[in-house]
Amino acid sequence: PPQPVPQYREPQPIAVPPLEGRPFPQQTGIQVPGQSVPVPEETGINVLEDARIIKLVDALVNGKLSDITPVIDFNYKAGFAYPAVDSLLDTSEQETVKILDALANSEILIKQPYDRFFVDPDGLFQLVPVExxxxxxxxxxxKGQLVEHFSCGFVGLDKDFKQDARYVCPKCRKDLRLIGTDYRNIGMHYRCGDCGEVFTTPVIKWRNLKTRREWNADELREMEVYSYRFSPDKKGWLEFQLKPKTQLVDFLRLQGYQVQELAQLTGKSGAVHTFDILAIRDDILTKINLGIGILVANTGEPEVKLEALFKFDTRAYDIGINYKVVIAIPKLGPEAINFANRQMIRAFEARTLASVVSDITSSPHSKISLQSSLEAGSSHEGRSPAGNTSATIVRFLRNRGYEVYEKALIVGKSGIEHVFDIFARRDDKLIVPTIAIGVAGYDTGQPVGMEQVAMFDAAAFDCGIRNKVFIGLPQINVQARQFAKQQKIDIIEQQDLGRLM
Ligand SMILES: [Zn+2]
Ligand SMILES: [Zn+2]
Known part of the structure; x- marks a missing residue:
């Protein structure tokens, strides 16, 4: 049989206008909404301006964290820690204590004595008393009972008198008979094995089991360890204070996301990770797993360090997050910015969470959506089967709030212009998911081969489009299917079109 010829469709490319003020390709730029903010000079913690504190308070208000009690353990540097809080906030043991105390000072937490112990001048606490x-x-x-033998006047420790089962005076060799009559107990005493001194109260010194150093009692510092409890009468007030995050969550829900706050997820590695916000939306043609991290510069530091961002990225990878957003308070350091660009992490920076959220939620959507609906062909009558399928896809995506372009012309990183059968994007403000869709089909019913899928994939890669859908009508062949699977291209065939109706 003669080789089927792909349907010839005259491309009428439409150049896709860039989103106003937004980097394109998506998710590669760092945005600094609002005016630049001076580096905070204070090194103390401002309750409810410190996002870590907000995170902790949030967990308390939502009941994700109840009483905060210390874990006393020799392995901790200070001898105790609050590991549940450490892992929630990504803070060091010492920083956690600072935060808890700041909250106690603001009467958000009620601080109660839990335990006490001594710490030596080296800051170590593994101490035993030595006499x-x-x-x-x-x-x-x-140490022993001091005994006086009346008849000879000898005074000594009880062990000096003991001979097998009898008590014999070592001076006069007489047996001791009746207490109170021929001898008496003076009381518990110590005798020095070196100088012979007898005394009742030894000098107590404290030996550190680790360093073997000994300290006088007055050199030690007494440490009190506390537990913390959420103050119930602060709940209403705090809920009001935590509004920015609630607003962000509401905003995402309005965009159709299913949102989980402080989501705990088990990664591929088996480790459990906590995300500040996890937002999921299944658009059928693409599934968005959006992980949002609120990263706060360490106390006294002007910017969020690479390490924190790296941790976030590693977790996101482990969980299978495909859209990554960090809110950096107040900003990212230069290394972190480079890393964010490389790893396609979209970063928002501001002094406070409230200012980020108000920028995100109040800025208007890009004006593109209006134009796009005009530019993309509105009449699909008299089209081929492939054309009809395209019309279905376009309608499907529009109904889901996407801007849709048919025969979209996009310039790739290489400088080459590519034309996609359908290109769609949706400005969710936090992220802008993009989808490239290729459509191919033969009237003869011959399956679509790998070459077309591969060309489509290369073009999408060049344009930095991550969501790829290839529609093969009526179907695609085995090699093309394998290739698509490997390249994470969603395949839609004739039989699947029903789910888009
Ligand atoms: Zn005697
Ligand atoms: Zn002595």
Missing amino acids: HCPRDDSANLV
């Missing part, structure tokens, strides 16, 4: 002779400081002491 010393007050005369020569020797630790070679014997």
